[in-house]
Amino acid sequence: MMTKQLLLFALLPIALGAQILDPVVLTKPATDAWPTYNGDYSGRRFSTLNQIDQSNVMHLTLGWVFRVRAGAVPGAIVGGEGPAPVEGGPPNPDLSTIKATPLMVNGILYFATPDNAWAVDARSGHELWHYFWKTKGGIHIGNRGVGMYGNWLFFETPDDYLVSLDARTGKERWHVEIADVKQEYFSTPAPIVVGNHVLVGTGGDSLDVPGFLESHDPETGAIQWKWWSEPLKKGDPGSETWPDEYSMRHGGGMTWIPGTYDPELHLYYLGTGNPNPVLTGRGREGADLYTCSIVALNVDTGKLAWYFQPSPHDTHDWDAAQTTVLIDGLFEGKPRKMLAQANRNGYFFLLDRTNGKNLLTAPMVDTINWSKGIDANGQPIPNPDKEATISGVLVSPPSDGVTNWPPPSFDPDTGLFYVGVKESFSEYYLTDTDPHPEGYAAAEKYITSYGGSLLAIDYQTGKTRWKHSYIFGGGPIGILTTAGKLLFAGDGLGHLLAFDPSNGSILWHAGLSDDVSNGPETYMLDGHQYLVVGAGDSLYAFLLE
Amino acid sequence: MDMRILLQRTLRAIAGFSICVALAAQPAPPKYDPVSVARGQQAFVASCGFCHGSRAKGGEKGPDLLRSVVVLDDENGKGIGRVILKGRPEKGMPKFAMTEDQIVDIANFLHQSIYSAADRDSYQTLNIVTGDASAGKAYFNGAGNCGSCHSVTGDLKGIGAKYEPVTLQDRLLMPLDFGPSASTKAVVTVTVTTPSGEAVSGPLLWIDDFTVALRNSQGTYVSFARKSDVIPQVEVHNPFKPHSDMILHFSDAEIHNLTAYLVTLK
Numbered sequence: 129m130m131t132k133q134l135l136l137f138a139l140l141p142i143a144l145g146a147q148i149l150d151p152v153v154l155t156k157p158a159t160d161a162w163p164t165y166n167g168d169y170s171g172r173r174f175s176t177l178n179q180i181d182q183s184n185v186m187h188l189t190l191g192w193v194f195r196v197r198a199g200a201v202p203g204a205i206v207g208g209e210g211p212a213p214v215e216g217g218p219p220n221p222d223l224s225t226i227k228a229t230p231l232m233v234n235g236i237l238y239f240a241t242p243d244n245a246w247a248v249d250a251r252s253g254h255e256l257w258h259y260f261w262k263t264k265g266g267i268h269i270g271n272r273g274v275g276m277y278g279n280w281l282f283f284e285t286p287d288d289y290l291v292s293l294d295a296r297t298g299k300e301r302w303h304v305e306i307a308d309v310k311q312e313y314f315s316t317p318a319p320i321v322v323g324n325h326v327l328v329g330t331g332g333d334s335l336d337v338p339g340f341l342e343s344h345d346p347e348t349g350a351i352q353w354k355w356w357s358e359p360l361k362k363g364d365p366g367s368e369t370w371p372d373e374y375s376m377r378h379g380g381g382m383t384w385i386p387g388t389y390d391p392e393l394h395l396y397y398l399g400t401g402n403p404n405p406v407l408t409g410r411g412r413e414g415a416d417l418y419t420c421s422i423v424a425l426n427v428d429t430g431k432l433a434w435y436f437q438p439s440p441h442d443t444h445d446w447d448a449a450q451t452t453v454l455i456d457g458l459f460e461g462k463p464r465k466m467l468a469q470a471n472r473n474g475y476f477f478l479l480d481r482t483n484g485k486n487l488l489t490a491p492m493v494d495t496i497n498w499s500k501g502i503d504a505n506g507q508p509i510p511n512p513d514k515e516a517t518i519s520g521v522l523v524s525p526p527s528d529g530v531t532n533w534p535p536p537s538f539d540p541d542t543g544l545f546y547v548g549v550k551e552s553f554s555e556y557y558l559t560d561t562d563p564h565p566e567g568y569a570a571a572e573k574y575i576t577s578y579g580g581s582l583l584a585i586d587y588q589t590g591k592t593r594w595k596h597s598y599i600f601g602g603g604p605i606g607i608l609t610t611a612g613k614l615l616f617a618g619d620g621l622g623h624l625l626a627f628d629p630s631n632g633s634i635l636w637h638a639g640l641s642d643d644v645s646n647g648p649e650t651y652m653l654d655g656h657q658y659l660v661v662g663a664g665d666s667l668y669a670f671l672l673e
Numbered sequence: 674m675d676m677r678i679l680l681q682r683t684l685r686a687i688a689g690f691s692i693c694v695a696l697a698a699q700p701a702p703p704k705y706d707p708v709s710v711a712r713g714q715q716a717f718v719a720s721c722g723f724c725h726g727s728r729a730k731g732g733e734k735g736p737d738l739l740r741s742v743v744v745l746d747d748e749n750g751k752g753i754g755r756v757i758l759k760g761r762p763e764k765g766m767p768k769f770a771m772t773e774d775q776i777v778d779i780a781n782f783l784h785q786s787i788y789s790a791a792d793r794d795s796y797q798t799l800n801i802v803t804g805d806a807s808a809g810k811a812y813f814n815g816a817g818n819c820g821s822c823h824s825v826t827g828d829l830k831g832i833g834a835k836y837e838p839v840t841l842q843d844r845l846l847m848p849l850d851f852g853p854s855a856s857t858k859a860v861v862t863v864t865v866t867t868p869s870g871e872a873v874s875g876p877l878l879w880i881d882d883f884t885v886a887l888r889n890s891q892g893t894y895v896s897f898a899r900k901s902d903v904i905p906q907v908e909v910h911n912p913f914k915p916h917s918d919m920i921l922h923f924s925d926a927e928i929h930n931l932t933a934y935l936v937t938l939k
Binding site: 495 | 730737739745787790791792793796797799801803804842846847880881882909916917920921923925928
């Protein structure tokens with residue numbers, strides 16, 4: 129194995145001293161790279177590549193499979209502050225599930241799972257290096273990948289460190305602590321690099337801690353600015369939406385899904401998580417800003433430019449962290465700069481991204497039963513009768529939402545926004561009757577699901593143009609669209625599928641050894657368009673024969 | 674794919690459950706020695722509860738200790754002990770003369786309380802039976818039309834003694850049994866009719882856009898390629914459809930009343 133790694137290194141086509149990732153690549157939709165979590169800053173996950181198209185997609189063939197071997201395996205570069213992992217024992221599948229969208233730069237793929245990062249040859253699927261982080265703990269639920277600046281890679285760990293590696297060798301450059309794992313913070317996002325800012329968020333629902341987004345210096349790891357997702361003291365903007373300082377300082381609002389960026393407006397867009405305590409509103413009466421909000425931050429200062437709150441005073445764990453997709457197009461006949469989000473609470477939102485003004489709010493599915501309607505600002509009005517009670521309330525959606533973190537896609541050719549959804553119900557039982565409840569404060573019992581679907585939503589009307597329903601399976605699943613008039617997504621039943629994005633017909637499928645677990649991506653390499661997707665513990669690369 | 678896994682995945686998909694949700698219904702084992710935690714709770718209530726509240730969630734004078742960084746960072750009473758033994762005179766907290774063992778007990782009580790607050794899978798529901806049993810009975814026999822499938826002297830006889838109220842309420846909404854034991858129960862069935870007119874029926878084991886699989890009357894696994902939505906013809910029979918339909922229209926009061934009624938069927 130070692131010989132193979134050294135041999136591969138010798139063949140790497142990188143001149144020493146040259147920057148692997150030219151920063152210019154990040155500012156335009158790339159075709160020969162996938163240099164950031166969503167492929168580009170827009171969050172559209174639409175590729176202009178069209179070598180693979182409707183006429184030849186049935187000839188896609190498997191190029192290679194890369195199966196991860198997570199942990200302190202032989203050959204791994206080991207770092208981290210925690211104790212040495214216990215030998216033997218069953219492997220933890222959470223450490224091997226690929227939720228990251230790998231970056232592809234100069235023929236190399238870079239990605240991460242909790243505590244692990246890899247570089248893999250994008251031509252062959254051969255491992256170049258593997259870095260393993262010895263953890264101090266934290267919830268190991270997933271990792272959405274790495275960010276890149278020049279030759280440097282950045283990823284976050286479940287025990288809340290930002291780790292920087294040299295992309296050429298996998299050797300660690302530095303690590304800095306971004307949050308306290310003992311306060312139940314855990315970190316899953318892929319850092320997003322904008323200019324010389326490494327934007328880093330975090331997660332954690334269990335102990336009522338405040339959320340934040342930090343900007344770090346890519347060279348040193350030093351913090352440049354920190355934006356708290358709640359006001360810190362009475363009198364600060366948003367503090368009028370909390371009963372007291374104590375509640376806002378324990379108010380949640382995690383920043384766990386990478387945001388998007390408009391270079392012209394210089395604004396970074398981000399959805400924030402649910403307020404705490406999670407499943408009851410007692411002790412935090414009010415709208416609880418800026419939890420469950422879409423926020424626009426100045427990328428150089430971290431100052432809030434505007435906000436819109438899709439779930440005011442959320443009591444069901446429906447964070448608004450889902451990808452904020454930037455759309456440039458017509459609305460009511462006029463060209464506009466817009467932002468769309470398919471929200472966990474079941475509604476599709478369209479905003480003017482210059483000022484946060486709501487343009488459209490539309491329910492995505494029929495089952496949602498928690499809102500009394502839409503107010504003049506485009507915000508759903510929560511029905512207080514659907515907040516958890518001791519005897520239970522039946523609510524759709526459950527806490528995991530109509531949709532969730534798996535990335536949606538916007539195809540400018542069809543004008544349609546694609547998202548995986550499911551229609552389900554839970555009973556929410558209040559378990560903590562203290563005037564100051566803590567943690568979740570209620571128990572949730574999943575009742576049933578009416579199945580999952582892939583929706584094609586007309587962004588200008590919010591109406592569903594087509595819907596592919598699965599009797600079983602489906603649900604929130606990552607999506608890619610391309611100029612080859614193709615939409616790629618999983619079905620939650622072990623397949624990768626290609627759809628006609630205009631009408632939902634299935635054009636091709638391949639059976640994988642597990643469900644699609646990340647957002648599919650595509651890039652050109654050696655004149656071939658590659659399609660790469662993660663399913664469970666393996667990456668699969670497809671190309672035309 | 675292993676047949677057992679395939680079956681579990683199908684059942685999981687049908688039920689909308691994951692197996693871990695089922696397991697989560699079991700309370701998590703205590704993380705700290707329960708005897709020490711009980712002693713610690715007693716000592717805490719006696720010495721600390723006046724300021725910090727009997728549940729350590731804060732009182733008139735003292736802060737909430739379940740969200741305290743000192744407590745969260747503590748290991749085996751070392752950090753907490755320093756504060757107990759020295760006090761915080763600047764904040765009005767006196768010092769307390771306690772033995773090392775007493776401090777460890779109090780630390781264990783606080784750590785177990787934090788663990789319980791943070792671990793949502795261990796949350797216990799309270800007395801959920803708040804509905805009106807006679808209104809539930811009227812609904813059962815009237816608007817709910819439950820008698821068309823069920824009988825309180827037949828399949829539901831003694832059901833109130835068989836299940837905890839919260840389980841009863843969740844099952845009345847969607848009765849599908851799930852998890853490994855479900856493999857013994859024929860729940861959802863399917864009929865597949867090939868273009869030649871041959872029809873095969875049995876418990877549904879798998880269905881997606883490309884394949885449908887069932888167990889035939891001989892007990893043999895049979896699968897069919899699906900060439901389109903109609904070739905072969907696939908008819909799924911879900912015996913729980915009346916429940917699926919009801920969920921869309923149930924009011925919470927109707928659910929609570931029905932639960933209150935079913936609880937009386939001992």
